[in-house]
Amino acid sequence: MNKIKCECGHVNPEGTVLCESCGKPIEGNQHIDGNDKKKLLNMRYDGTARRSQTYNKSIIDKIWSFFSSVKVGVWLIVLALIASAIGSIFPQEMYIPADAPSRDPAVFYEAQYGIFGLIFYQLGFHNLYSSWWYMVLIALIGISLVICSLDRFVPLYKALKKQKAKRHETFLRRQRLFSETNAVTDEEIQLIKQQLKNQKYKLQEENGHILAEKGRFSRWGPYVNHIGLIIILLAAILRLTPLFYTNEYVWVREGQQLVIPGTDGEYYIENKDFIIETYDKNDKKFQEAIVKEGGEIPSNFQTNAIIYKAEESSVPGADPDLTKIIEDSIRMNQPIQFDGYSIYQSGYQLNEFTNMTFKLHEVEDAEEKALGSFTIDLNSPKPEYILDNGFKVEISKYYPDYYLNDNNIPASKTNFPRNPAFVLLVYPPDSEEAEVSFLGIGKNIDATGENDYKLGITDFEMHDVSGLAVKRDYSLPFFGLGALIFMIGVIQGMYWQHRRIWIQPSNGGLLMAAHTNKNWFGVKKDIEKVIAGTQVNMVNDQQELDD
């Protein structure tokens, strides 16, 4: 290590630009901060020796220098910005609308957006934010954050601790705010000191040299907020593990009780009732808006639910004993919470069929007198139903959500009983020959036209279904902590400024210089108040504005 001894006697580490103690520019190092080409000194990191600017031999040095560069950091941010913007051009895969003709991404993007959609899909932009390269980009920003901060914080902290009130004259003359006063009295100096204290400056003195300083802690703001960001990025990694984050979705029918997925069979939920409410169309204040929206604006989605905890049953293999722990409503913005889990109202399906009751009668019978009747549970239909009078009805085909597909063949859109239809085989008593009937909502077709018996729907029951999201996220406190630290850091750095004023006796007069890391207007106002009532000259702004 080639330590550099300044003429003031202070020994500086290799690569120092401005002496840590007196601020004198160290010869041979001025190009590092670009001071050689400018009148003013670059005060960004107080001219400290930064590792990235000093060592550039080994591969580690080079990596360190690369990531500690603000330029590289900004480029990474800009790349992330552009990538994020590209991903928002078309909806991400998860946001493909539910009513799209095809939700298959291979079909959807091209069908909806043409050639650009196809390119978007083929480049994998439909899952951009979880793509490996986007994550790598964010990770690189994370690395840059750590290295940038270490590279600057450590030397800056040391330098600000070591700084002395007595500064080299060049240091003062090459500050942005500077003035020279030829004659000054002791009373004036005393007044200035008092007024500095009134402005809440901390004073350091050495043989008549004065350093007045305030708000140094704001210099640490950027490093504090970077720590917050690192915590957030680490939390995001934790969240990728099932230990910290589970996410399930479950459909529960009204009246149904089932185990909550993702809870290892520990909790059960029962849907007592699903409620949807809309705003009153006759409500005067909302009337116009409701009409514009097509007459229906929902005001509430709600599932009345009971949560049970399962206790180990005393008999192995038997159903567990359930203890009711919560009975409450789940609404938008009001999830149910228990034992780290939260259940959110996320979707609904109205008017599914619970069961259907049929009766059998003779085709010829004008009064349609029932020969027998049976009820099909649409969520678990039996293969066959034996009627009291010996008739047997067999379910040959069941379409829970019936429609005619492109080839005009009956099919089921979903597995949910939203539009049930059946092909039923009716076996008269002691007969091996079955008659074929096709039944659905508003359909009753005799396939052969030779049936003696006819089935008819006499009754049905319906229910709603609640779509519930089940989440457990132990990473939230870490995100919260990161966000809190970030906010503290960013406020500390942005809303306070590190202001320093140097005063140096000079041939019966004095030199005055000032530096702040931001808000020059504010420090000038401070100085105006400090020199009020004295003959000391106001500082000149020597800023060289960049074009």
Next chain:
Amino acid sequence: MGDLTTISSTMLYITFILYLIATIFFAATIKDKRTSSKKGNAGKIGITITIIGFLSQLTYFVTRWIASGHVPVSNLFEFMTFFGMSLVLAFIIIYFIYDLQVLGLFALPVALIIIAYASMFPTDISPLVPSLQSHWLYIHVTTVSLAEGILAFSFVSGLIYLIRQIDQTKSSKRTAWLEVVLYSLIVFVGFIVITVTFNMMNYNATFTYPTGGQTLESNYHLPPIAGPNDGELLTKDANQPLFETPAWMHGADAGRKFNTLIWSFITGTVLYVLLRVVLRKRIGAVIQPLLKNTKPDLLDEITYRAVAIGFPVFTLGGLIFAAIWAQEAWGRFWGWDPKEVWALITWFFYAAFLHLRLSRGWHGEKSAWLATVGFAIIMFNLVAVNLVLAGLHSYA
């Protein structure tokens, strides 16, 4: 309740007029300075009227809140209006810190344009859908809006800086881009002019159009150039649209909004060309001499400080509060919804801005250009994301 709604609308109208008058007084401060050396009263009158205007807008806000029963930031009209109010608030505060009258001459017209633009969207009081029924609506939206008002202010001072500093003696890339910025603002003015004109003529053409399985009605207050996708014209004496709005423009009334956009560009272009013909100079060159008394380094500092002050507020409102609410409503604090993505982009952008300020060479003009781009991103998020990129936030 109806009375309160009327009072509220009237107050907003009065606000608009007051800001307009205040702008004229701020314009007069420039004349003051040129003719006499002592400071005139125009600035004082200007700021007083601005404050009265702000109070009047606050009255609009409070009365509408009482009338609707929820904080009026729940649709695009209400949000944009509030955004304009935030910008005026930022102006009032900065005016008293820096005592710079010229800021008013630029900040108020930008606020005026934003408020007038807001009225492009339906102004009816609409009820809150279940996902918006949360006290986080108040907290999240008001903070974001305040932050965007402060950040927009960096654009105001940046714009003044650019007009003041860019060499207008010869035509260059910089003068051309500055004209683009000014032209964009004139497009918004064009929108106001054309809307007011046809409103006075009581123009109306009604369409029906299918969307998401329903058939909705859309009332055009400007002659249809672009009709709704698959729309059918009901009004008999109205002209048929020249073409249909493409299907990929989502959201309620996408056709009407797109049509208004086209009209704004046409009117804006006509206005701009007229101005150029009459003035025989670039707009920037015309304004430049008026700004010769402003100090560029002070403007640069205001640009930077507005970002420095606005950035933490934006982080808090636009990301943290947003995340907390999203967690409560959907169980995921971040979902890559287009509005969320663009909030992140805004955040990235201003983060880059703040980091660039660390390097030499990025102060002054480059900062001013960046502030302009930042404002464009904010406006894109407010306007285009709702119009073009459908998502959870595509209300109004």
